[in-house]
Amino acid sequence: METDLECYIKKVSIELRNFPEFDYIHLVSYLSIEYKERVLGEYRLYFTLEGDVDDSDFIMY
Numbered sequence: 001m002e003t004d005l006e007c008y009i010k011k012v013s014i015e016l017r018n019f020p021e022f023d024y025i026h027l028v029s030y031l032s033i034e035y036k037e038r039v040l041g042e043y044r045l046y047f048t049l050e051g052d053v054d055d056s057d058f059i060m061y
Contacts, residue, residue: 006034010042025049 010032017024031043041060048054 004036008032015046026054 008031010030012027012029015024015026015028016022025048027047027049029045029047031045033040033043039061041058044057044059045053046055046057
């Protein structure tokens with residue numbers, strides 16, 4: 001069954017914050033969400049370097 005909803009991983013990055021201590025280090029995956037070829041938003045999932053899920057965000061445009 002076809003659907004007009006499309007989700008795909010847009011990018012993966014390493015996020016370093018609080019220079020020079022870098023006490024916030026996460027691997028972030030960005031999932032883009034499209035409906036009928038229009039970008040609706042983005043879901044971000046934040047992982048620690050140990051592989052645990054630490055946080056998430058859902059942003060609608």
